[in-house]
Amino acid sequence: MSSLPAGFWNRILFLLQNYGFSLLKGAGTSLLIAFVGTLIGCVIGFIVGIIQTIPVQKSDSFAKRALLKAVNLILAVYVEVFRGTPMMVQAMFIFYGIAYLLHYVMGMWFAAFFIVSINTGAYMAETVRGGILSIDAGQTEGAKAIGMNHLQTMLYVILPQALRNIMPQIGNNLIINIKDSCVLSVICVVELFFASKSISGTYYIFFEVFTLAMAMYLIMTVFFSRLLRWFEKKMDGADSYDLATTDTLAHTSGMLNYPGKRG
Amino acid sequence: MDNNETILAVNHLSKRFGENTVLRDINCRVSTGDVICVIGASGSGKSTMLRCINLLETPTGGEILFHGTDILSGGLSLSAYRAKVGMVFQSFNLFSNMNVLDNCMVGMRRVLKLDKGTAKEKALFYLSKVGMSPYINARPRQLSGGQKQRVAIARALAMEPEILLFDEPTSALDPQMVGEVLNVMKALADDGMTMLIVTHEMAFARDVARHVIYMDKGVVCEEGPPEQIFVSPKKQETKDFLSRFIRG
Numbered sequence: 125m126s127s128l129p130a131g132f133w134n135r136i137l138f139l140l141q142n143y144g145f146s147l148l149k150g151a152g153t154s155l156l157i158a159f160v161g162t163l164i165g166c167v168i169g170f171i172v173g174i175i176q177t178i179p180v181q182k183s184d185s186f187a188k189r190a191l192l193k194a195v196n197l198i199l200a201v202y203v204e205v206f207r208g209t210p211m212m213v214q215a216m217f218i219f220y221g222i223a224y225l226l227h228y229v230m231g232m233w234f235a236a237f238f239i240v241s242i243n244t245g246a247y248m249a250e251t252v253r254g255g256i257l258s259i260d261a262g263q264t265e266g267a268k269a270i271g272m273n274h275l276q277t278m279l280y281v282i283l284p285q286a287l288r289n290i291m292p293q294i295g296n297n298l299i300i301n302i303k304d305s306c307v308l309s310v311i312c313v314v315e316l317f318f319a320s321k322s323i324s325g326t327y328y329i330f331f332e333v334f335t336l337a338m339a340m341y342l343i344m345t346v347f348f349s350r351l352l353r354w355f356e357k358k359m360d361g362a363d364s365y366d367l368a369t370t371d372t373l374a375h376t377s378g379m380l381n382y383p384g385k386r387g
Numbered sequence: 388m389d390n391n392e393t394i395l396a397v398n399h400l401s402k403r404f405g406e407n408t409v410l411r412d413i414n415c416r417v418s419t420g421d422v423i424c425v426i427g428a429s430g431s432g433k434s435t436m437l438r439c440i441n442l443l444e445t446p447t448g449g450e451i452l453f454h455g456t457d458i459l460s461g462g463l464s465l466s467a468y469r470a471k472v473g474m475v476f477q478s479f480n481l482f483s484n485m486n487v488l489d490n491c492m493v494g495m496r497r498v499l500k501l502d503k504g505t506a507k508e509k510a511l512f513y514l515s516k517v518g519m520s521p522y523i524n525a526r527p528r529q530l531s532g533g534q535k536q537r538v539a540i541a542r543a544l545a546m547e548p549e550i551l552l553f554d555e556p557t558s559a560l561d562p563q564m565v566g567e568v569l570n571v572m573k574a575l576a577d578d579g580m581t582m583l584i585v586t587h588e589m590a591f592a593r594d595v596a597r598h599v600i601y602m603d604k605g606v607v608c609e610e611g612p613p614e615q616i617f618v619s620p621k622k623q624e625t626k627d628f629l630s631r632f633i634r635g
Binding site: 268269270271276 | 482483486498524
């Protein structure tokens with residue numbers, strides 16, 4: 125262990141030279157957890173959101189209605205429990221709970237992905253439900269009128285539009301997960317906060333280490349919020365469009381004249 | 388009406404929303420090549436009737452026969468039936484996440500399971516029929532109301548339905564755009580397309596319809612050829628409605 129220099133900037137430099145890599149590795153771990161957690165969380169959210177918006181008709185059989193009701197109840201409990209408790213407590217509860225009950229100790233990555241995903245899923249479920257409800261009923265009617273079933277209507281018409289509408293919220297969740305992955309340090313996941321804490325514990329310098337940690341978190345969140353904003357714009361498509369005038373069938377000047385009666 | 392094959396028969400159709408009865412004992416028959424216009428005041432049940440026929444609303448009573456098969460008792464799958472009965476809405480209902488071409492292709496691709504080439508060819512054919520083929524790359528939000536409605540008509544036509552239902556297709560348009568949509572519909576009628584049209588355009592109904600149904604308070608009040616309805620209506624209600632309309 126090399127000796128610690130004096131002065132704020134000298135210490136920053138010292139930390140970067142000696143621990144830059146472990147800080148970066150911690151930041152990478154935070155990012156990976158946030159990414160995977162948000163992605164799986166979105167999938168969970170979409171599944172829960174879609175199930176919760178399946179329309180129930182009076183004409184449906186009793187079995188179908190009962191099943192839907194039971195599933196919806198379970199999903200409601202899931203959403204309430206994971207939205208209503210801190211992720212840090214959930215991490216302890218799940219990690220040690222499973223170790224105690226099933227005599228199985230989760231690996232660091234698995235535990236991290238599992239806890240962040242399931243937590244994000246609970247938030248995303250409500251977001252997706254809101255996104256689906258925000259789409260005009262006319263879109264569903266238009267799809268039904270050309271013969272699409274519920275799944276096709278969702279897949280090709282409603283969800284792409286809902287996804288666009290909830291993109292800001294997905295971005296929000298990613299940013300939150302980049303930061304909140306730090307609570308996983310309680311179950312010894314070596315992400316940016318855990319790495320910073322270890323280094324500061326070694327030298328008993330806190331301000332310098334956490335200045336670096338602050339900067340790294342900020343760089344990550346600002347970068348990804350900008351990236352997502354750019355992606356949203358891309359999803360909207362071009363502002364203008366080209367007239368397909370090279371098309372031989374195209375008539376740019378108003379309507380086609382009808383060549384008499386057909387068949 | 389003539390002896391052409393009956394495509395759609397509506398018998399004793401009724402619809403209640405809670406305590407409120409909006410349709411009572413509606414009977415209607417649509418044969419190949421028919422152009423039927425349904426007129427009446429707002430709230431008389433015209434649109435509800437059309438939506439019941441396409442099962443966007445579930446009727447409370449009566450039967451709907453498609454080529455003799457009762458669709459309310461599940462004789463035909465909902466998808467298959469709707470694919471054969473096209474619908475054009477007052478508010479267009481074009482899919483905002485797709486461009487004009489994809490709007491017309493998605494039904495052929497996903498419901499009729501046509502391959503991409505065939506679907507595109509047909510979509511272009513029907514888009515050029517409504518004068519919209521130059522706009523295949525445009526998104527619905529980039530089009531005017533009249534253009535949107537013409538694309539919606541092309542989308543419905545592309546499914547090659549046996550009958551097209553129009554639910555007040557020009558009511559959301561300004562007068563200039565009404566003309567371009569009515570022209571398209573008139574051309575379809577001349578082409579022999581079977582159509583059931585709910586409309587407030589009396590001049591169009593008089594010129595194009597072969598049969599006119601006047602609805603009042605949820606029942607068919609009077610029906611007959613356009614000459615009868617518009618020139619010498621038999622019922623007092625019909626006379627009152629039309630005179631109100633002419634006076635504006």
